[in-house]
Amino acid sequence: MNAPVRRLSVVIALLFVTLLVASTSIQFFQSQSLAAMAANKRTLLDNYSRERGGIMVAGKPIAESVAVKDQYKWLRTYPSAELYSQVTGFYSFAVGNPYGLEHAADGLLTGQADTLFVRRVTDLITGRQTSGATIELTINPKAQQAADQALGKSRGAVVALDPKTGAILAMVSHPQYDPNALASHDFGKAAKAWEKLSTNPDKPFLNRTIDDLYPPGSTFKVVTAAAALENGIVTDANSQVPGPAVLDLPLTDATLPTENRQPCGPGDKTTLVHALEISCNTAFGSLGMQLGGEKLRAQAAKFGFGDTLSIPMRVVPSSVPADLNAPQAAQSAIGQYDVRTTPLQMAMVAAGIANQGRVMTPYLVGRVRSADLDIISGAPQPQELSQAVSTRTADIVKNMMVSVVDHGSGARAQIPGVRVAGKTGTAQHDPKQPPHAWFxxxxxxxxxxxxxxxxxEDGGVTRSEVGGGRVAAPIARAVMEAVLGR
Structure with a gap:
């Protein structure tokens, strides 16, 4: 063999080796990343050719695939449209990456999750087209509807939990949107819908219960009260605490006043329970300084602050800043300064107090069924996230929260014949806007x-618990009544 032929043979052999290495890399090492690329329409076409699993609430679909006579074969539809829009998210060929639960549970819904491996093998052997699993949510439809109606046209969020299990009973975020427009096979229409949605300054696609952080305002005083009891700063609900009209803050010329700039009790003192009833800023600011930033932060962490949770959608972690000085600790103790939280996290605080100090891990997905309705996985076993406070502390704080509803700022949450525990909140966030109203x-x-x-959002009254009590408390009452069947 002459030299030119040998050289040509070597080049051809190298080309074959390169091709083999490249194809192996693509098939085995890059396959998942390539399949996940939003620009990879082949993957979407393959997924659209299979029936995607449904998302169910109380036996009724809130997301399902309907057979159609076009190249995509299945059209994703959302029968309840806006009511569950931030829960389901959307699945759209035109947009690419799914949102909400459509994204978080994509493996189950497409049938590609590891838990469905045996079923995929069976489908391969029998020649049957693989279908996605159906997931059943823990949502109580009456509570969801009540939250939606009570929130009305206001911007904001409502989330409800079963305190004993962590099951999410309601998850509502306003403003809402219609995911059907995004799922349309008319790609021009879908693209316009996405352009309108994604550029809306109110961000309707945002699930405010888990994706947005807010200052908690006076609702955080429940955490501060729990920390003061746990650390022995106070011993019970009737412990005397400072309650001057204005609290001097060290290291600064700033002061912390009460809502009406009057003392919270005679002799500039009050009881812990009365301080919570009237939401006395100076009392809780004083407790914050006595505790110090680290103890306050540690107590919040026991309720879940700082944890990265998956329900299975990712929950933005709530936070209390580190290295707080005395004035910052005072402000943080009343839920201001840089304390930030999701509504889900504050529901977990309430649920932890309700559940004898035990905070349960929240979850949204109950049972998972195959396309044949066989149960693939049952309702998950409730899991304890943490023992946030002792049973004794939880009982004391619970009774104080009952007093807030019976005798204090939370009166509009009262339900005849039912003992209700609650705490109002007003959260300053922008000097040019009204504060947020919490309950x-x-x-x-x-x-x-x-x-x-x-x-x-923006539903409160500056330096007043009126917004939390007047605006937010009735919404919470409507949801509680729906769950309790009142």
Whole structure:
């Protein structure tokens, strides 16, 4: 063989080796990343050719695939449209990556999850087209509807939990949107819908219960009260605490005043329970300074602050800043400064107090069924996230929260014949805007079935708990009544 032929043979051999290495890399090492690329329409076409599993609430679909006579074969539809829009998210060929539960549970819905491996093998052997699994949510449809109606046209969020299990009973975020427009096979229409949605300054696609962080305002005083009891700063609900009209803050010329700039009690003192009833800023600011930033932060962490949770959608972690000085600790103790939280996290705080100090891991997906309705996985076993406070502390704080509803700022959450525990909140966030109105609660106080957190954006009154009590508390009451069948 002459030299040119040998050289040509070597080049051809190298080309074959390169091709083999490249194809092996693509098939085995890059396959998942390539399949996940939004620009890879082949993957979407393959997924569209299979029936995607449904998302169910109380036996009725809130997302399902309907057979159609076009190249995509299945059209994703959302029968309840806006009501569950931030829960389901959307699945759209035109947009690419799915949102919400459509994204978080994509493996189950497409049938590609590891838990469905045996079924995929069976489908391969029998020649049957693989279908996605159907997932059943923990949502209580009456509570969802009540939260949606009560929130009305306000921007904000409502989330409800079963305190004993962590099951999510309601998850509503306003404003909402119609995912059907995004799922349309008319790609021009879908693209216009996405352009309108994605550029809306109110961000309707945002699930405010888990994706957005807010200052919690006075609802955080429940955490501060729990920390003061756990650390021995106070011993019970009737412990005397400072309650001057204005609290001097060290290291600064700033002061912390009460809502009406009057003392919270005679002699500039009050009881812990009365301080919570009237939401006395100076009392809780003083407790914050006595505790110090680290103890306050540690107590919040026991309720779940700082944890990255998956329900299975990712929950943005709530936070209390580290290295707080005394004035910052005082402000943080009343839910201001840089304390930030999701509504889900504040529902977990209420649920933890309701559940004898035990905070349960929240979850949204109950049972998972195959396309044949066989149960693939049953309702998950409730999992304890943490023992946030002792049973004794939880009982003291619970009774104080009942007093807030019976005698204090949370009166509009009262339900006849039911002991309701709650706490109002007003959260400053922008000097040019009204504060957010908050309310957290649970009921019945002695055998809790539901814990609720409500935030109404810009729904409060500056330096007043009126917004939390007048605006947010009735929303929480409507949700609690729906769960309790009142």
């Amino acid at each position: 957290i609660s649970f009921a019945p106080a002695d055998d809790p079935k539901v814990a609720v957190a409500v935030i109404v």
